[in-house]
Amino acid sequence: MTKLTTTSRQRLNNQAFACPRDRKLPINDVAHVRNAMARFDQVETKFCHPAVAKRRILKAAKKFGIDIGDVGKVKSFRSTKKEE
Numbered sequence: 001m002t003k004l005t006t007t008s009r010q011r012l013n014n015q016a017f018a019c020p021r022d023r024k025l026p027i028n029d030v031a032h033v034r035n036a037m038a039r040f041d042q043v044e045t046k047f048c049h050p051a052v053a054k055r056r057i058l059k060a061a062k063k064f065g066i067d068i069g070d071v072g073k074v075k076s077f078r079s080t081k082k083e084e
Helices: 006-011 030-042 050-064 069-073
Strands: 017-019 024-026
Touching: 017 050, 024 030, 030 050
Parallel strands: none
Antiparallel strands: 017 024
């Protein structure tokens, strides 16, 4: 996978992440989109709805010409929001 240094990550626009508000799952290149697809169900977040993140990952995959067949198997990721 392409190395994403801390400086490079900080320079990325929020739109280069599947979860832009908390800047999780970068989707700026082919390697990172594949990684986001593989790790989607391991993410813990307070601010990102799984359906939104999944849609963003699928859009990036389409942009880079990545097969999205396996992404359908992923249900969601864990939310760290407190249930009220």
